[in-house]
Amino acid sequence: MPEVRIRKIATQIEEVFHEFGPAPDRPLKRGAVMAVIANPFAGRYVADIQPFMEDLKPLGLSMARRLLADLGGDPKAIEGYGKGAIIGSEGELEHGALWHAPGGYSMREVLGAPMAIVPSTKKVGGVGARLDVPVTHIDASYVRSHFDSMEVGLNDSPRAAELMYVLVMTTGARIHSRSGGLSAVDITGKDGLR
Amino acid sequence: MSAQIRKIAVWVEETHTEMGRPIQPPTRKAVAVAVIANPFAGRYVEDLTPLMDIGAELGALLGARCVAALRIEPGQAESYGKAAMVGENGELEHAAAILHPKLGAPLREAVESGAALVPSSKKMGGPGQDLDVPLGHKDAAYVRSHFDGIEVRLNDAPRANEIMVAVAITDSGRPLPRVGGLTHAEAVGKDGLR
Numbered sequence: 126m127p128e129v130r131i132r133k134i135a136t137q138i139e140e141v142f143h144e145f146g147p148a149p150d151r152p153l154k155r156g157a158v159m160a161v162i163a164n165p166f167a168g169r170y171v172a173d174i175q176p177f178m179e180d181l182k183p184l185g186l187s188m189a190r191r192l193l194a195d196l197g198g199d200p201k202a203i204e205g206y207g208k209g210a211i212i213g214s215e216g217e218l219e220h221g222a223l224w225h226a227p228g229g230y231s232m233r234e235v236l237g238a239p240m241a242i243v244p245s246t247k248k249v250g251g252v253g254a255r256l257d258v259p260v261t262h263i264d265a266s267y268v269r270s271h272f273d274s275m276e277v278g279l280n281d282s283p284r285a286a287e288l289m290y291v292l293v294m295t296t297g298a299r300i301h302s303r304s305g306g307l308s309a310v311d312i313t314g315k316d317g318l319r
Numbered sequence: 320m321s322a323q324i325r326k327i328a329v330w331v332e333e334t335h336t337e338m339g340r341p342i343q344p345p346t347r348k349a350v351a352v353a354v355i356a357n358p359f360a361g362r363y364v365e366d367l368t369p370l371m372d373i374g375a376e377l378g379a380l381l382g383a384r385c386v387a388a389l390r391i392e393p394g395q396a397e398s399y400g401k402a403a404m405v406g407e408n409g410e411l412e413h414a415a416a417i418l419h420p421k422l423g424a425p426l427r428e429a430v431e432s433g434a435a436l437v438p439s440s441k442k443m444g445g446p447g448q449d450l451d452v453p454l455g456h457k458d459a460a461y462v463r464s465h466f467d468g469i470e471v472r473l474n475d476a477p478r479a480n481e482i483m484v485a486v487a488i489t490d491s492g493r494p495l496p497r498v499g500g501l502t503h504a505e506a507v508g509k510d511g512l513r
Contacts, residue, residue, distance in 0.1 A: 130336065131335045131336065132334065132335055132336045132337070133332060133333060133334050133335060134332075134333045134335065134345075135330060135331060135332040135333070136329075136330065136331045136388075137328065137329070137330045138328065138329045138330075138388075139326060139327070139328040139473075140326065140327045140328070141325070141326050142324055142325055142326060142327075143325055144325065145325075195388075255474075276473075276474040278472075279332070280449075280470040
């Protein structure tokens with residue numbers, strides 16, 4: 126199978142101290158890691174693309190580890206996650222879907238096997254395209270305080286024959302979260318939902 | 320007056336290949352942004368000294384954040400730059416007060432030296448707007464391989480009463496530089512130019 130050819134790795138870390146309300150003791154951190162790689166299927170229809178998911182696993186793991194390190198290194202500090210893909214214009218949306226397994230499982234492996242599905246989004250886009258990556262609680266998808274998102278993008282990516290794969294982690298609830306619903310302290314964490 | 324910081328964000332980019340050619344070691348750039356309250360939003364204030372002091376504070380803070388994000392020793396930094404984007408209730412002169420009088424000295428401390436002018440740009444803008452931070456060699460402004468820039472953007476900043484302040488630092492020049500001129504190896508670094 127094709128090797129994973131990386132052109133660029135980029136990270137983006139945000140610390141939010143307040144949003145005009147009372148500042149919490151601990152700022153919220155959101156982090157993203159982006160890998161820009163060659164799309165081995167660019168410009169043609171390839172029926173059997175699934176083996177590339179295996180090839181992506183080491184990349185996913187190294188990205189998850191790097192992101193965790195940039196957020197302080199403690200897996201217990203991570204409370205939300207999400208993932209996404211932007212496919213350059215010579216690729217197809219389905220190439221973005223290859224990220225589901227390696228992207229999701231790499232974060233789960235690094236974070237001690239949390240229960241909740243990793244929310245995701247994907248699109249075909251050109252250089253400079255922005256992607257709003259959805260974020261939810263790692264153990265219980267319905268935790269309302271942790272519904273969040275992070276905008277990512279790179280001015281030179283993805284080029285037409287490239288793929289950009291993204292992982293996002295956060296360290297807590299939205300700043301000043303106060304919209305009710307299931308709270309993180311009330312979850313059972315058994316089914317990944319509540 | 321110290322800066323009222325709402326948010327800090329740090330990006331790191333590594334370029335591993337360009338046009339199919341490996342970049343070994345990868346070129347690396349970091350840029351750190353602070354989103355601060357503009358103490359003079361909505362009114363004309365003659366004396367901008369408080370913003371100059373904020374510039375000094377942010378030169379140290381953001382310079383240190385970039386060096387930490389690159390995981391380098393201060394002396395390994397090769398180029399730098401700075402920029403500011405002022406929300407709509409401020410004036411361009413607020414960016415000048417932050418960037419020019421006092422930001423440079425602590426930034427140079429953060430990278431151990433810095434005989435060269437810190438290249439800069441400034442503009443008015445709103446949330447989600449791009450800010451291009453120019454980059455130049457820290458000790459010899461004519462080093463041609465290190466003329467570069469890095470784009471930053473935050474979807475939620477700057478709000479009308481805020482200022483976004485950016486400092487960028489690299490440990491390398493452009494990938495595959497080949498337009499001649501003074502090189503990093505040839506630079507003397509005493510007069511800030513050559």
